[in-house]
Amino acid sequence: MTEAIKKVCVIGAGVMGAGIAAQVANAGVPVLLLDIPAKQGDDRDAVAKGAVAKMLKTEPAPFMSKAAAKLVETGNIDDHLARVAECDWIVEAIVERLDIKQSLYAKLETLKRPGTAVSSNTSTIPLERLVEGRSEQFRHDFLITHFFNPPRYMRLVEIVRGADTDPGTAGKVEDFVDRFMGKRIVRAKDTPGFIANRIGTYWLAVAVNAAIDQGLTVEEADQIGGRPMGVPKTGIFALIDLVGVDLMPLLAKSLSDTLPQGDPYFATVRPLPLVDRMIAEGFTGRKGKGGFYRLDKSGAGGADGKRTKLAIDLTTGDYRPEAKPEALPAAAEKDLAALVTVPGKVGDYAWTILGNVLSYAAMLVGEAADDVVAIDDAMKLGYNWKFGPFELIDRLGPGKLAERLRAEGRTVPAILDTVGDRPFYRVEGGVRQYLGSDGSYHHVPRAEGVVLLEDIKRRSQPVAKSASAALWDIGDGVLCLEFTAKMNALDGEVASLIQQAIPLVQERFKALVIYNEGSNFSAGANLGLALFAVKAGAWGEIEKLIVGGQQAFKALKYAPFPVVSAPAGMALGGGCEVLLHSDAVQAHAESYIGLVEAGVGLVPGWGGHGELLDRLAKSKGMPRGPMPAVMKAFELISTAQVSRSAAQAKEMAFLCPSDGITMNRDRLLADAKAKALEMVDGYTPPEPPTFRLPGASGRTGLAGAVADFRRKGVATAYDEVVAGRLANVLTGGEADLVDTVTEQQLLDLEREAFMESAHDERTHARVESMLMTGKPLRN
Known part of the structure; x- marks a missing residue:
């Protein structure tokens, strides 16, 4: 294959062009965004600059992080078109008029390097008409890449190759669109509207x-x-x-x-x-x-x-x-x-x-x-x-x-x-097949390097399973833990299967990957089941669930083999705590991670406090001493903050700097498996952390901040109560700054705070509201 794409130029800073540029930047690749010179004012680059500024305020956000926006350079086509020579792929996303597109192509033909791909984002104009009158080299380098709006979130890109398109050039673009921009490519023919x-x-x-x-x-x-x-x-x-x-x-x-x-x-x-x-x-x-x-x-x-x-x-x-x-x-x-x-x-x-x-x-x-x-x-x-x-x-x-x-x-x-x-x-021999126009069945194709659990499940049986989870052999000595309940909610069945998985991996495998192909990694604990137990007064069962979850997640953390989690979509509450206890995470770029229990009147119950505190304390740039880490953890948990991408999850410390991000959802399992195998040789479990926490003085400071929010109407009466329970855990309870708090002591505080919240009728009201309406109750 030809040289990899290291820089992209997008011409046209409208909604589509700007969105395509943002997704290139989300992949960590520099992009030059050009549009016409501004007709008013002194800044001739104002149109492209304005598009970037607008995207930083747009919801849903085109950028996965503010850092990505810094990879977008702006300019105008009158002053800066010659800079296309710096780029390996030029994307045209201007107005759908053939004459204007052809005029632009005539200029690009004299400025770009031979072999640099040029593609149009058109959805209406046939490729053959676009390249009429162009040189043989330009026709070799030209194709259509039809993105769907919004480019960050829509996974489809229709690609059309012309009769003269060079396969190597098209392959270079397709590989970039797949691996870096996270899209699944569908090859369409050069017909109106494509597919x-x-x-x-x-x-x-x-x-x-x-x-x-x-x-x-x-x-x-x-x-x-x-x-x-x-x-x-x-x-x-x-x-x-x-x-x-x-x-x-x-x-x-x-x-x-x-x-x-x-x-x-x-x-x-x-x-x-x-x-x-x-x-x-x-x-x-x-x-x-x-x-x-x-x-x-x-x-x-x-x-x-x-x-x-x-x-x-x-x-x-x-x-x-x-x-x-x-x-x-x-x-x-x-x-x-x-x-x-x-x-x-x-x-x-x-x-x-x-x-x-x-x-x-x-x-x-x-x-x-x-x-x-x-x-x-x-x-x-x-x-x-x-x-x-x-x-x-x-x-x-x-x-x-x-x-x-x-x-x-x-x-x-x-x-x-x-x-x-x-x-x-049909499924034949464990392989999904489709009927072709020739009347014969053919294997449904997968892109090179793609591994899907759905394919593995068609040709094998689970190594073990429970009502809410299953274990699958995904090859090369790696076992996969899949959550299977509605919304991939977590319960005692999941905790039990985790405990079964530990000796299984020790005996027969090398590593464990936690992954599923649902819309969401996990929405957290099964609230419906918990509320049922509350209504029945089964307090012992609820505490057993909390202890069992804590023990299972710590078993993952201290297992004598690598554990890699691979989230996509929501990883909330207990789902986030799974990630916090993993040796490493390989996250899909569209992962939305957070400890959201406060929204339903609870606190994290499966070790989330200590794990978040530990990684915040170790974060580069975090001021020394216990209070900065405690304050940041308190802010993240008490306000139920959720990352809007995997990149932002790193900024929030839900993911570590060393954790990987996969842009293409189809490639997530293969990437997670590879990461797990890389960690096998010489692997040793982490050492249990100890904490120095601020105690009563820290709680006073946190209580003052919450009281201020209450006066401003930002926090409700029960928010203040829940925040107090959370603060007690994060500051170490009765411990003082000179005391050492062990991981188990923090787990005990967490369990006590959870059970206190579970007994509170105001929590019951919040849980019921969430289950009935999907929205938090502000009581």
Whole structure:
């Protein structure tokens, strides 16, 4: 492969271009961001600089840390375009006009180094038209890299290679996008809209038109076209509100201008006066005054005094209070075949969407993508579908879909005739396979170096398991501990399996990795189970759970082999404490870590206090003496702070400077396993820490700070109580500055504080609120 990419230039500092530049910087790679010179003021670089400044204030944040923003250099294309010669990849993300893009390419052709990749982020203009009139070298170096918005969070990048694109140059870009930018690459063909937007735009158009034509409310449409089909909980109309109502006509025009005549999409394109009116009046979705749904901000509120959520009437265009639709039949919630056969509007609407969209996706095999896997991946990653179109067809039944299309006199796509009554996906010999256009099954491809637990689980049985966890042999002498409960919550079953894992690894393995492929590493302790025990007055069982968790986590810490945790998503409360007790962490870049127990009226109960204090005391830059570490730990825990990335978790000391960060979620297990194996030779467990803590004088200082927050209205009455219990643990209880506090003494203080909180009815109210609403109670 050609030389690695060490610096990137992004031209175009709009939302997409700036977001792409931010993600390059998140990977730790310098990036030059250029835009047009400012038309006003003395600073000609103001446009690009303004884009960076805006991103530092944007939520959700494009930058993973403020340090990443320092890797972005800014400039303008009139004064600094020659600096593209410093870069190994140039990303064009300017306005979607062919003439303007071609004019830029003509300049780049004379300035860039031969072999430097140039790519466009276009989603509408064919590659062949983009490179018309360019030199052979430029055509060799050119490809399309279509990112999805927001570039930090959306995992899909569609890549299109031209007939003349050099495979080595394209491979260099693909490797960087994969390993450094954390994206899964789907190779698309040079056709309008590529894959995801072509199907996604058609899907939304079909769903909106059918809802209007069939007399459904927006709530009914979202219910039928949402969860039962594996669509995000937003459903149809709430998703349009999220991405922007004003995007609908833009996408419609784009595809209408570029798709070949006869494409089924044209049957869906029609004037939508309601949408035009909404846009004209500023109802463009969440970024505007509201969309198909909005909040009544008049101040009247509902019966409970809260603002009323309104929904638009698709017939009149007027807003009315949101109305929960009648529940779907139980079978229809999970069975697509049952959903499309429900009599009346439910089945009719479901079939209109599925019949049209799935047959359209099937038609695009060979035209927009080489195989069904690419189409499924594009929709799952680009539109957050739980199942891709062909996975949905398998759930519906390929033969049944073809049969119903035929019965209605509609064209049956060739791939449906090829598959017949067989599934598009199957597992053979423990390997997932897909059906190709040739009628044969092929292994679902994985990128080089990718190891997924889901693949291992298909071809093996767990070494051991409990109701909430399992142990898997992932090869090369490494055992993997997987959490399996809802939200990967932790309980006594997890603690028990940890204790079983210690002798297992000693006898048969070299190291332990803690990892799972859920959306979140762990949301913490099972609060529902704990509340049940409280209601039953099972105080002994609750204390047993705390002691058992402490013992299990310390067993991990002092095991005679390396323990590496690999979080992704949320690692909260007990999930964070797992990380704090691990020898090392290999975290996905999108890891959100924190000790959040105070939010439900509790304190960390599984050793989190001591582990956080220990690493804060050892942190470079932390002032010497016990109080600075105690104050920082108190601040992090009492305010339930959660990192917004793995990079920020390092700044907060939830991760160590030596811990690794993996950008691509698919590569996390392989990286964690490699880290664990690197630690095996010469491994020795850590020495137990001892603490010198400030005692009563430290508590006085912390209490004063909390009282001040209470006076300002930032902290509630019960916040002050919980903070007092937390302060007692962190300052060492009755210990004095001259005393040495052992790790076990700190665990005892922690257990006492936890049990005191568990007995408090104000904690019960907070836990109940969290379980019922997902939001903390401010009592």
